[in-house]
Amino acid sequence: xxxxxxxxxxxxxxxxxxxxxxxxxxxxxxxxxxxxxxxxxxxxxxxxxxxxxxxxxxxxxxxxxxxxxxxxxxxxxxxxxxxxxxxxxxxxxxxxxxxxxxxxxxxxxxxxxxxxxxxxxxxxxxxxxxxxxxxxxxxxxxxxxxxxxxxxxxxxxxxxxxxxxxxxxxxxxxxxxxxxxxxxxxxxxxxxxxxxxxxxxxxxxxxxxxxxxxxxxxxxx
Numbered sequence: 001x002x003x004x005x006x007x008x009x010x011x012x013x014x015x016x017x018x019x020x021x022x023x024x025x026x027x028x029x030x031x032x033x034x035x036x037x038x039x040x041x042x043x044x045x046x047x048x049x050x051x052x053x054x055x056x057x058x059x060x061x062x063x064x065x066x067x068x069x070x071x072x073x074x075x076x077x078x079x080x081x082x083x084x085x086x087x088x089x090x091x092x093x094x095x096x097x098x099x100x101x102x103x104x105x106x107x108x109x110x111x112x113x114x115x116x117x118x119x120x121x122x123x124x125x126x127x128x129x130x131x132x133x134x135x136x137x138x139x140x141x142x143x144x145x146x147x148x149x150x151x152x153x154x155x156x157x158x159x160x161x162x163x164x165x166x167x168x169x170x171x172x173x174x175x176x177x178x179x180x181x182x183x184x185x186x187x188x189x190x191x192x193x194x195x196x197x198x199x200x201x202x203x204x205x206x207x208x209x210x211x212x213x214x215x216x217x218x219x220x221x
């Protein structure tokens with residue numbers, strides 16, 4: 001982003017302006033959607049801790065106070081980022097009828113959400129459980145499918161959290177290591193010897209198969 005230089009008469013050593021100078025008669029204006037879009041990009045690229053009015057102002061080309069007047073407090077903005085991102089993903093669910101596939105659809109879509117939007121994983125790990133307009137409906141759908149499998153009400157709720165925790169843990173390991181060669185599991189001698197090349201996709205699919213088989217065995221017992 002280009003920032004207009006200070007006036008030619010500025011004293012030597014004076015600090016540069018913090019934000020671009022407004023053009024006379026054309027004040028910088030924002031709407032809430034612009035701020036949320038910019039905040040989502042910053043949080044996914046750099047992390048929630050790097051999200052500030054200054055960072056938002058720099059990305060949007062306005063003064064930090066303009067962002068503050070548009071969006072309010074950062075805590076509310078964090079909550080809105082997570083809520084909007086989760087709602088957008090839950091809207092993509094296409095639920096099958098069979099309980100195994102309901103669990104599988106939830107797990108794979110939730111994993112995609114956390115890999116695509118690291119801000120959701122970071123918020124979950126450091127701030128609060130994920131909550132959105134549609135999250136209760138998703139939980140109810142999966143818990144209902146587990147009841148259909150034959151689990152009690154209590155076991156169905158806990159089994160949902162078992163699957164949920166598995167997805168969060170798997171995504172945390174993968175996102176945390178990134179794509180750096182030094183973080184690849186096959187660098188461990190035994191992993192390389194047994195697997196050759198490690199695949200997070202195969203690892204996730206196998207773990208999910210084992211979880212579903214365990215749920216089925218529990219329900220049958």
